[in-house]
Amino acid sequence: GAGVSQSPSNKVTEKGKDVELRCDPISGHTALYWYRQSLGQGLEFLIYFQGNSAPDKSGLPSDRFSAERTGGSVSTLTIQRTQQEDSAVYLCASTPTGRSSYEQYFGPGTRLTVT
Amino acid sequence: SQQGEEDPQALSIQEGENATMNCSYKTSINNLQWYRQNSGRGLVHLILIRSNEREKHSGRLRVTLDTSKKSSSLLITASRAADTASYFCATAPTGSNYKLTFGKGTLLTVNP
Numbered sequence: 001g002a003g004v005s006q007s008p009s010n011k012v013t014e015k016g017k018d019v020e021l022r023c024d025p026i027s028g029h030t031a032l033y034w035y036r037q038s039l040g041q042g043l044e045f046l047i048y049f050q051g052n053s054a055p056d057k058s059g060l061p062s063d064r065f066s067a068e069r070t071g072g073s074v075s076t077l078t079i080q081r082t083q084q085e086d087s088a089v090y091l092c093a094s095t096p097t098g099r100s101s102y103e104q105y106f107g108p109g110t111r112l113t114v115t
Numbered sequence: 116s117q118q119g120e121e122d123p124q125a126l127s128i129q130e131g132e133n134a135t136m137n138c139s140y141k142t143s144i145n146n147l148q149w150y151r152q153n154s155g156r157g158l159v160h161l162i163l164i165r166s167n168e169r170e171k172h173s174g175r176l177r178v179t180l181d182t183s184k185k186s187s188s189l190l191i192t193a194s195r196a197a198d199t200a201s202y203f204c205a206t207a208p209t210g211s212n213y214k215l216t217f218g219k220g221t222l223l224t225v226n227p
Contacts, residue, residue, distance in 0.1 A: 042217035
């Protein structure tokens with residue numbers, strides 16, 4: 001079946017502009033995650049959505065970052081007034097519910113470059 | 116701060132050799148997972164070991180977990196050029212099965 005998809009695959013933007021990154025999780029997966037991976041670094045947790053529960057936003061680095069998940073499926077990560085330090089690969093993952101749902105299925109990522 | 120730290124940062128071996136990567140972490144965990152990231156691709160889950168398990172196998176992969184030392188190792192036997200990738204350990208803290216914390220990864224290069 002289809003995996004997690006993300007768009008765009010690459011985004012180049014000028015400093016100060018807003019960007020929207022999209023994630024389409026695997027159908028039926030109720031949990032969705034956003035991570036950021038800077039060059040040569042591990043993944044940094046940003047936000048977690050689970051069903052209709054309030055999201056865990058504890059990883060968002062500043063109030064310029066926000067995310068929505070509409071209808072329990074597609075999610076959009078928005079970065080306002082982008083800065084050069086926002087340049088990174090933004091990865092989305094999803095998991096099904098249940099006790100065996102620890103494994104996270106990742107999308108290919110969006111490479112964001114802020115010039 | 117990073118919960119998991121992989122060691123070594125980079126490893127280069129010949130095809131057919133075994134590769135061992137280590138991961139250390141700081142707090143108590145629910146489970147520890149290993150992921151692989153090929154160049155230009157997303158992460159792929161390899162194996163999960165729970166805190167009450169000590170060893171797990173999956174194909175050519177063997178993972179060990181020592182909760183007393185807060186460490187894990189990933190062994191890839193009979194390596195292939197296709198195993199060339201970055202390998203990350205990720206820990207889920209006790210009480211949370213979703214909030215994974217990833218290390219910086221080990222870059223494995225398998226030379227044909």
